Amino acid sequence: MTWKPLARAIETERLILRTRDERDAEWYRELVGERGVETLTLEESQERLEQFRQSTEESGIGALAIDRRADGDTIGYCALVVGRASLDEPELAYELLQRFHGHGYATEAARALVEAAAATGRRRLWSTVRAWNAPSLRVLDKLEFRRDHTVADDAGEIVYMVRDL
Ligand SMILES: CC(C)(COP(=O)(O)OP(=O)(O)OC[C@H]1O[C@@H](n2cnc3c(N)ncnc32)[C@H](O)[C@@H]1OP(=O)(O)O)[C@@H](O)C(=O)NCCC(=O)NCCS
Structure with a gap:
């Protein structure tokens, strides 16, 4: 099965979702730092964004930066990724x-990304x-995802949420 590529720019009421490039290294570095697991240099952040860009080119799916229309600043990203799922039925992710x-x-x-995925x-x-991630589960609830099953790993329970398009 071949899929159309994911939109590269999407506008919503308050936001613009757009392809990431090397100018996104600073906020992406900050976001990774906030996870509390690793600290990237600016160069490492740029390298990681370049790897993501190549992977998006190959697969047709990936992350879009989220800019606020009113302020012009970047607040994070929203993505379609293979993750724990598949290219045919990918995962929605956001941070x-x-x-x-x-x-x-x-x-x-x-x-907006669910619509773009469709x-x-x-x-x-x-x-x-x-x-434990109540805010993320709540976001999915609002987007009409439903709980399918759970699995457990060393760090605890993972909930698989699913949505038909
Ligand atoms: C998950 C995340 C993206 C949510 O972003 P956000 O812009 O704050 O989300 P929204 O405001 O659209 O919605 C959050 C909802 O969770 C609710 N919420 C927040 N904290 C909550 C809590 N502790 N318990 C229950 N609900 C909670 C909010 O009230 C809101 O629901 P509402 O609109 O019904 O009031 C953000 O918390 C994040 O980046 N977390 C770190 C990365 C992450 O966990 N990503 C998801 C990985 S699966």
Whole structure:
């Protein structure tokens, strides 16, 4: 099965979703730092973005940076990824800088990406979320994902959420 490529620019009421490039290295570095697992140099951040860009070119899916239309700043990303799923039925993913949480931005961006995923011809999306991640589960709930099954690994329970397109 071949899918149409994911849109490279999407506008919503408050946001613009757009392809990432090397100018995104600074905020991406900050976002990775906020995970509390690793610290990237600016150069490493650039390299990682370049790897993502190549992977998007090959697969047709990947991440879009999220800019606020009013302020012109970048607040995070929203993505379609293979992740724990597949290219045919990929995963929806999103991550925002902490200072932008709690304004409905993830829901607004992810809703637009669900529509864009449907426009590629795909029929189903997944999202896998740690059971403790209430905000992320709530975003998926608002987007009409339903709980399919759970698996467990060393770090605890992972909930597989699914949505037909
Ligand atoms: C998950 C994440 C993207 C949400 O971003 P956001 O812009 O704050 O999300 P929204 O504002 O669109 O929606 C969040 C919802 O969760 C709710 N919420 C927030 N904290 C909550 C909590 N502790 N318990 C229950 N619900 C909670 C909010 O009230 C809101 O629901 P509402 O609109 O019904 O009030 C953001 O928290 C994030 O980047 N987290 C780190 C990365 C991450 O976990 N990504 C997902 C991996 S699966």
